[in-house]
Amino acid sequence: QVNLIESGGGSVQAGGSLRLSCVISGRSLSNYAMGWFRQAPGKEREFLAGIRWSAGNTYYSDSVKGRFTISRDNPENTVYLQMNSLKPDDTADYYCAAARSITRYIPRNVYEYPTWGQGTQVTVSS
Numbered sequence: 001q002v003n004l005i006e007s008g009g010g011s012v013q014a015g016g017s018l019r020l021s022c023v024i025s026g027r028s029l030s031n032y033a034m035g036w037f038r039q040a041p042g043k044e045r046e047f048l049a050g051i052r053w054s055a056g057n058t059y060y061s062d063s064v065k066g067r068f069t070i071s072r073d074n075p076e077n078t079v080y081l082q083m084n085s086l087k088p089d090d091t092a093d094y095y096c097a098a099a100r101s102i103t104r105y106i107p108r109n110v111y112e113y114p115t116w117g118q119g120t121q122v123t124v125s126s
Contacts, residue, residue, distance in 0.1 A: 002026045002098045002115045009094060009120030012086055016124070020081040022096030022117055029053040033101035034079040035113055036070060038092035038122075045095070049081060050106035059106040086124045093119040 008020040022034070035050040049070035051058045058070055069082040079096060097113035107113060 002029075002032070004096050004098060004115060004117035006094065006096050006117040006120040009122045011123040011125065014087055014124055014126050016086050017082070017084045018086065018122060020083065020094055020096075020120060020122075022079045022081075024077045024079065024098065029077065029098075031100055031102050033099050033106050034070075034072065035097045035099065035107060036068075036079075036081045036094065037097060037110065037113075038090075038094045039119075040092040043092075045110050046092075047108045047110070048094075050108060051079065052101055052104065052106055055104065057104060057106065059108060061108070083122075086122075088124050088126045090124050091122060093121050095119045 003026045004022055006022045033052045036048045037045050039045040048064050049060045051070045067085045072079045096117045098115040099107045099113045
């Protein structure tokens with residue numbers, strides 16, 4: 001079983017940056033993909049970025065491409081989401097999630113990820 005713990009959320013002004021972390025424990029991640037999602041009040045959970053743990057290939061949603069970067073640190077079993085040029089519309093709860101992936105495909109739908117962290121809140125003020 002994989003366990004996920006996010007951190008790094010907080011309050012920032014528009015144009016600022018934050019780096020979210022997700023520490024993963026429980027099992028080998030060699031056949032896993034990790035994803036970052038967010039959910040704003042009254043909205044559906046939205047895929048942001050994903051990375052395959054073994055190969056390191058990534059996939060981004062159009063809404064964050066060029067502003068957010070997903071990466072992973074193998075020895076630390078941690079996946080990061082670097083968020084730059086933040087906007088008030090980025091205000092949401094942010095979640096990391098894990099899914100088994102044995103091909104180069106990176107899951108990008110909520111239903112494809114069976115394991116979730118507890119979330120971390122990000123607030124961007126104008």
